[in-house]
Amino acid sequence: MASLKLLLGMIPSTSKIEQAENALISEFEKLHVFSESEVLTRYNKLNGLVNSSDFVQKCKEIKTIQYKNSEEYLKRKS
Secondary structure, eight states: OHHHHHHHTOSOOHHHHHHHHHHHHHHHHHHHHHHTSHHHHHHHHHHHHHTSHHHHHHHHHHHHOOGGGSHHHHHHHO
C-alpha cells in the first residue's frame, strides 16, 4: 500500500520534510530570542501600565474635564 501512495505522489519527499523541519527550527530559535528580548519586556511593562485600572480611571477623569468649568477659565474670565 505504501508503494502505491509513493507512486501517486501522496508521500512527500524527504527534502520537503527536512526543509519544513529546518524552517520550524529557525522560527523557534527566532521566537526564543525574541521572548528574552528587551523589546518584549518593555512591551509587557507598558501593556500592564496602560491596561491597569488606575490608568483607565485617570483617562476617564481627563475625558470628563471641561475647560469652561475649570478654575483656570474662571481666573482668565475675571
